[in-house]
Amino acid sequence: MKKQKNYYARTDIYNMMIRLHARHKRTDQARGLFFEMQKWRCKPDVDTYNALIHAHGQVGQWRWALNIMEDMLSAAIPPSRSTYNNLINACGSSGNWREALKVCKKMTENGVGPDLYSKALSYFELMKGTHIRPDTTALNIVINCLVKLGQFGKAMDIFNSMRAERADSRPDIVTFTSIIHLYSVCGQIENCKAVFNAMLAEGIQPNIVSYNTLMAVYASHGMSKEAAAVFDQIKQNGFRPDVVSYTSLLNAYGRSQLPEKAREIFDMMKRNNCKPNLVIYNALIDAYGSNGLLPEAVEVLRQVEQDGIKPNIVSICTLLAPFEKAIALYKSMRKRKVLADSVTYTVLISGSYKLSRYSEALGFLDDMVGLKIPLTKEVYSSLICVYSKQAVAEAESMFNMIKVSGCCPDVVAYTAMLHAYNSAENWAKASAIFLEMEENGIQPDSIACSALMRAFNKGGQPSKVLVLAKYMREKAIPLNDAVFFEMVSACSM
Numbered sequence: 001m002k003k004q005k006n007y008y009a010r011t012d013i014y015n016m017m018i019r020l021h022a023r024h025k026r027t028d029q030a031r032g033l034f035f036e037m038q039k040w041r042c043k044p045d046v047d048t049y050n051a052l053i054h055a056h057g058q059v060g061q062w063r064w065a066l067n068i069m070e071d072m073l074s075a076a077i078p079p080s081r082s083t084y085n086n087l088i089n090a091c092g093s094s095g096n097w098r099e100a101l102k103v104c105k106k107m108t109e110n111g112v113g114p115d116l117y118s119k120a121l122s123y124f125e126l127m128k129g130t131h132i133r134p135d136t137t138a139l140n141i142v143i144n145c146l147v148k149l150g151q152f153g154k155a156m157d158i159f160n161s162m163r164a165e166r167a168d169s170r171p172d173i174v175t176f177t178s179i180i181h182l183y184s185v186c187g188q189i190e191n192c193k194a195v196f197n198a199m200l201a202e203g204i205q206p207n208i209v210s211y212n213t214l215m216a217v218y219a220s221h222g223m224s225k226e227a228a229a230v231f232d233q234i235k236q237n238g239f240r241p242d243v244v245s246y247t248s249l250l251n252a253y254g255r256s257q258l259p260e261k262a263r264e265i266f267d268m269m270k271r272n273n274c275k276p277n278l279v280i281y282n283a284l285i286d287a288y289g290s291n292g293l294l295p296e297a298v299e300v301l302r303q304v305e306q307d308g309i310k311p312n313i314v315s316i317c318t319l320l321a322p323f324e325k326a327i328a329l330y331k332s333m334r335k336r337k338v339l340a341d342s343v344t345y346t347v348l349i350s351g352s353y354k355l356s357r358y359s360e361a362l363g364f365l366d367d368m369v370g371l372k373i374p375l376t377k378e379v380y381s382s383l384i385c386v387y388s389k390q391a392v393a394e395a396e397s398m399f400n401m402i403k404v405s406g407c408c409p410d411v412v413a414y415t416a417m418l419h420a421y422n423s424a425e426n427w428a429k430a431s432a433i434f435l436e437m438e439e440n441g442i443q444p445d446s447i448a449c450s451a452l453m454r455a456f457n458k459g460g461q462p463s464k465v466l467v468l469a470k471y472m473r474e475k476a477i478p479l480n481d482a483v484f485f486e487m488v489s490a491c492s493m
Contacts, residue, residue, distance in 0.1 A: 011037070012473065013466060013487060015047045020484040022055035027064075030055040044075070050082045057090025062099065065090040136162070136169040143178050152182055173199070177210040184217045192217045208239045215248040222255030241272075247280045254287030259296070262287035278309050301343060334367075342368075342376045349382040361386045377402065381412040388420035395420040411442055418451035427459030446472070446480045453486035465490035 014037040021030035034052055037044060049072040056064040065087055072079060084103055091099040139158055146155040159179050162171045176199040183191040196214050199206065211234045218227040231249050234241050246269040253262040266284050269276060281304045288297035330348060333340055345368050352361035365383060368375065375383075380402045387395035399417055402409045414437040421430035434452050437444060449472055456464040469487055472479065 011042055011045055011048065013469065013491060014042060015045075015051055016469070016479060016484060017488055017491070018048065018051040018055065020488070022051055022058060025055075025058050027055050027059055027061065044077075046072075046077055046080050046083065049077060050080065050086055053083060053086040053090065057086055060090075062087075062090045066099070136172055136175065139169055140172070140174045140178065143175065147178060147182050147185070152186065155179075155182055171202075171204075173204055173207055173210060176204060177213050180210065180213050180217070184213065184220075189217055189221060189223075206237070208234065208242060208245070211239065212242070212244045212248060215245060215252075219248040219252035219255070222252060224249075224252040224256040224258060224261070227252035241269075241274070243269075243274055243277060243280060246274060246276075247283055250280060250283045250287065254283060259287045259293055278304070281309065301347075339371065340373075342373055342379060345373065346376065346378045346382060349379060349386070353382060353385045358386050375401075375405070377407040377410060377413075380405070380407065381410060381416060384413050384416040384420070388416045388423065392420045392424045392426075408440065409437075409442075411437070411445060411448060414442060415445075415448045415451060418448055418455065422451055422455045422458065425455075425458050427455040427461055427464075430455035431464075443475070444477065446478050446483055449477060450480065450482035450486055453483065453490070457486055457489050462490035 014033055018030045018033050021027070021033070030052055034044065034048065037048070049068060053065045053068050056062070056068065069079065069083065069087055072083070087103045091103060139162060143155045143158055146152070146158070156179070159171065159175065161167060162169055162175065176195055179195050180192050183189075183195065192214060196206070196210070199210070211230055215227050215230045218224075218230065227249050231241065231245060234245060246265055250262045250265045253259070253265065262284060266276065266280070269280070281300060285297045285300050288300065327348070330340065330344070345364055348364045349361045352358065352364065361383070365379075368379070380398060384395050384398050384402075387398055395417060399409065399413060402413060414433060417433045418430050421427070421433065430452055434444065434448070437448070449468060453465045453468055456462070456468070465486055469483070471477075472483070
């Protein structure tokens with residue numbers, strides 16, 4: 001029984017490594033691992049074959065993908081829906097629609113129903129060979145899927161055929177909006193506007209989605225006047241701007257270096273009972289931060305927390321972008337005897353750490369202590385990150401201070417301690433702090449797990465890395481590139 005358990009663990013590890021190579025389009029390495037696992041009598045399963053088919057489909061090697069499918073059938077391993085979908089994508093992305101159609105037929109014959117994406121790319125070809133004419137809805141699905149696949153030329157061919165004089169299926173609002181999005185992805189702003197005007201010329205009235213799509217195009221290029229004109233059209237035509245409309249216009253003003261205008265849009269949104277979400281708060285933080293207005297950006301961050309919304313990494317990184325200006329503003333505040341609060345110092349200490357300016361971060365700590373500003377959990381976590389790069393003893397002392405202050409260390413603080421013990425090559429203490437994190441009910445994330453794996457590898461404990469990988473799978477913790485790297489390193493020891 002124990003032997004069977006180890007077998008599954010090895011198979012899972014190989015599957016993860018093959019998927020990692022597939023992600024980076026390294027087909028030779030993926031195929032090498034496939035043969036290596038058989039050499040070690042580690043039997044491939046359906047996930048192994050799916051990962052290998054996907055790897056070859058990524059680089060357009062559809063014949064290889066089909067051969068792998070045949071090997072899979074010879075090994076008496078029944079294909080899954082993912083197997084068929086990977087094959088269809090491999091054939092379709094290479095332009096081999098006939099092969100994709102054969103796979104889709106085989107999929108249906110074997111009782112595995114294709115998903116909507118596969119239907120759009122394969123049954124469309126099937127319809128061509130019959131007397132059935134695809135309607136506008138079917139063609140819209142095909143165009144949408146081709147745009148997602150990056151096959152813009154084929155999407156445009158279908159669009160142009162729909163606009164032909166004798167076309168049975170005419171383009172509607174969904175068709176035109178998809179084409180606007182297509183040109184947006186390609187960065188062709190003039191064509192976006194031209195398609196929008198063509199839609200109007202053909203008597204098709206825009207909806208809120210098409211307006212928002214055009215606004216997003218202008219916003220991404222900082223064209224605030226054009227975005228504002230579309231925003232006005234939304235209201236003039238009787239539509240109510242939604243959160244997407246406000247976010248696009250706010251982004252447009254932020255990128256045009258008009259933070260005051262961005263704030264006006266934010267206030268207008270609240271007056272019109274359109275509740276802001278974290279995306280629009282981040283857009284406002286970016287509008288202030290990118291123009292060097294750190295105090296205003298910090299105030300927005302504080303407002304986010306007051307509204308019960310948890311800031312994410314985008315919120316913090318946006319504040320760190322204009323860091324040199326932030327330092328200058330802070331010094332100006334001190335000269336004018338304007339008191340900063342703990343949120344301001346959290347941003348400054350975090351920014352110093354991100355830029356490896358550790359002595360500067362500790363200087364801000366001295367300022368906080370001198371001004372008798374209480375240290376928050378966020379400040380403690382930032383300082384542990386700073387000390388983890390310099391002195392493990394100081395990091396441990398700061399970590400213990402969190403507990404004494406009555407705060408419970410968060411995942412950031414625990415991860416910082418893992419990095420500290422990692423740097424000190426003390427895998428035993430890293431393992432102990434990881435267990436403590438679990439005991440306190442704090443769910444480890446992929447960053448914390450990769451840090452512990454690194455400590456295990458440094459300490460010559462590869463078997464513990466594989467055990468931790470299994471734990472991640474059981475807890476449904478996402479695997480990132482750092483985790484895959486440590487797992488590969490462990491297997492090579």
